[in-house]
Amino acid sequence: MQLHDFTLSGNCYKIRLFLSLLRLEAQLLPVDLQGGAQKSAAFLALNPRGQVPVLVDQGQVLFDSQAILVYLACRYADASWYPRDALSQARISSWLSFAANEAAKGPGQARLHVLFRFPGDLQRAQETARQVLALLDDHLAQHDWLAEGATPTIADLAVYPYVALAGDGGVDLAPYANLAAWFARIRALPGYTGMPGL
Template sequence: MKLYHYALSGHAHRAALFLSLLDIPHQMIEVDMAAGAHKQPDFLALNPFGQVPVLDDDGVVIADSNAILVYLAKKAGRSDWLPDDARGAAAVQRWLSVAAGEVAYGPAAARLITVFNARFHADEVIARAHAILSKMEQHLAGREWLVGDGPTIADVAIYSYVAQAPEGNVDLSGYPAVNALLRRVEALPGFVPFKKTAIGLAA
């Protein structure tokens, strides 16, 4: 397998993290996004949206980080990471949608301002970040993982941008249950860290 990634992308990190957690041999191919490599014809042939990550599994090309998580769990036959039953699968999908929605437009967007000079309104996206963090904190009351009794791809999808939220000036100190979840993910065998940037509250 080949994973086309960019080290500062949380979307790319979640795919790389899950490959490592599953101990699947793979080649990491860095896409020089600063130089516009993601907009070149050879990369656009893999993903017309011009985004990382992209997984190439011997010619089977999967774009989108959450789609990659689903693909890897299904291919590996790991129903512990992605339940086969309807209720469990739906519960995981709910958090994949949160990762693509509230997390992307909250903590991820806040980090885009400080790391990539994105033109978002800081107050607005930081407020969104705290809104989803508050919901996560409430959801995690009395539970260790987002879904069920063990880690799933829901936790992998949520991890990267929430863990690096302080880089976008989002303070995590008021969310003990969220922080406990992050530490549990980091304690999993095969965990690989997301590249840190000394910026925002993380400076």
């Protein structure tokens, strides 16, 4: 198994985290995003979108972090990570979408502006981030895990990185006690591994 990876990418980190929780080994292949390696012909042959992460497993190439989480859960994890009942899968799908949209466009975008000097409207991204954090904090006041079950699922892993890294984007996490407790539950999982900033 190979993971085309960028250490500071939250999307790559969620895959590294799940692999670690599952005790799965993968060869990490660093991609020089700042040097434009993701736009090279060799990389675009793997992922025409020119994005990391890319997972290669048993000759199959997969991209998009949410899709890779589903693949790993279905292929290698016990069913608690991606339960097979319709209600659980619908709830998880909703949070996977949230990770790719609200979490990416709020705390993820603010982090890009501050940490990587990407152009754009930092104040708007920070305001979106605060809305995202408040929504999550309210949800986690009622539930230990995002999909509302007794154990974590890939929904938690999908949303966790960019939310937990909100401070990198100049967004204060201190007001969100329920988020802090959720972070602690995730970090207490056997096999948890961090990344720079976490």
